[in-house]
Amino acid sequence: MIGIARAHTNIALIKYWGKRDKKLFLPMNSSLSLTLDAFYTDTKVTFDQTLTKDTFFLNNKEETTEKITPFLDLFREKMSSPRFAKVESLNFVPTAAGLASSASAFAALAGAINQASGLHLDTQTLSTFARRGSGSATRSLYGGFVEWNKGTDSHNSMAIPIDDASWDIAMIIIVVNQAKKTISSRDGMALTVQTSPFYQAWVESAEKDLQNIKQAIANKDFITLGEITEFNGMKMHGTMLGSNPPFCYFEPETIIAQQAIRQLRAEGIPAYMTMDAGPNVKVLCQTSTIPTILSHLETLFSKDKLIISKVGKAMHYLTQDDWEQSLQSFEDTL
Known part of the structure; x- marks a missing residue:
């Protein structure tokens, strides 16, 4: 049960700033962003029945699963045979520097879990899950200009593609x-x-x-x-x-x-x-x-x-060969 996904960062042109529900990550106002191709996160998720706990490796270093496990649980609640997972993530974005690293990180994680779990949620539904990891991750599931409709509840606070931004x-x-x-x-x-x-x-x-x-x-x-x-x-x-x-x-x-x-x-x-x-x-x-x-x-x-x-693409799935190439690219930057 393996999933590998890439998601790009986005930069909000109409900002999201403030939550009306901190647990569900419901925003005070709707927002709109531009997805960028220069920064992205690749994430691989492996659900394995032999694992006794979740593990998380960011840029080849083991990290705490404090944020990862609750996010995995959102999907495991819908899985017929939930299992622990190994999560490996390569972040080609400077972390926590105001460059939307959490957006690409949780969008890629949501995509990889979606594939590995076999749930195959549609993109708008998946965006309501990504939102629970990072609000701006909602928008990174699509390319071009994307709206995050604040919605009225957790089921309809979701991403909406607006335009592919293919006009210079x-x-x-x-x-x-x-x-x-x-x-x-x-x-x-x-x-x-x-x-x-x-x-x-x-x-x-x-x-x-x-x-x-x-x-x-x-x-x-x-x-x-x-x-x-x-x-x-x-x-x-x-x-x-x-x-x-x-x-x-x-x-x-x-x-x-x-x-x-x-x-x-x-x-x-x-x-x-x-x-x-x-x-x-x-x-x-x-x-x-x-x-x-x-x-x-x-x-x-x-x-x-x-x-x-330039304008970034929507979240998309990668092959194992793609993943190996990303590992090599990351090591080359060290």
């Missing part, structure tokens, strides 16, 4: 810092929801942003898409500054990157920024403008801090 869409990631964040997304969300007087206004405006950005996508209107993306992302970070105590993920180079994007726009280059819970800046752009944007950013940042990503 790309993103440049400015890696300010790959280190683990001092404040996790979960802790940051909780503090913001509990203490920020700006929070309720954020929820209400995010819903309006979602409707507007979906219309921009339908119209293939890149300028409006970018403007809404930047507006929404900066509002989310504003709620954090209004928390008690206030906190901020920005670092000095974050501000430099933001100023660079504004300068590009002043020069007539359509480029728009967004940020998740971390210091790294993501630049939403058109593939055709990448050379111009890079030439500007390379005057401020070293080339190794600038990562180009």
Whole structure:
């Protein structure tokens, strides 16, 4: 009973920030993301009747199963003959640095379990399971632009594919810092929801942003898409500054990157920024403008801090040969 899956990260253009149900991971507001091809997680799950406990290996190192076992249990409840599992995961994303590593991680894990268990859940149903590992993992099961409909309960808070984003869409990631964040997304969300007087206004405006950005996508209107993306992302970070105590993920180079994007726009280059819970800046752009944007950013940042990503695919299954190649690729990066 083996399953192997790959899922790509996604970057939210309309942010998910705050839960109305912490156990079921039900969000305060719906969100929308772009799946990226540059970062991904490969995961292999083996259900074996000879195992006496779950085991988890991340990047070839054994880790605690504190988060893995409860996630496996969601699927085991539906299996006719539940078994313990060996989970092996290769994360081609800097972990916990605001680059959505948990999204690809739990989306790949959900896919691998789905295949190994023989449940063969459809993608939208599977997205309701992935959500229980990491909210943003809901969206990583699809490629292109994806909505996470907040829903009314655990059964309909799910991912909805919106558009394949095959119209000159790309993103440049400015890696300010790959280190683990001092404040996790979960802790940051909780503090913001509990203490920020700006929070309720954020929820209400995010819903309006979602409707507007979906219309921009339908119209293939890149300028409006970018403007809404930047507006929404900066509002989310504003709620954090209004928390008690206030906190901020920005670092000095974050501000430099933001100023660079504004300068590009002043020069007539359509480029728009967004940020998740971390210091790294993501630049939403058109593939055709990448050379111009890079030439500007390379005057401020070293080339190794600038990562180009095109649109990522939906979660998909891998063969054992694919898995062996991923192992080799990971070892080559060490």
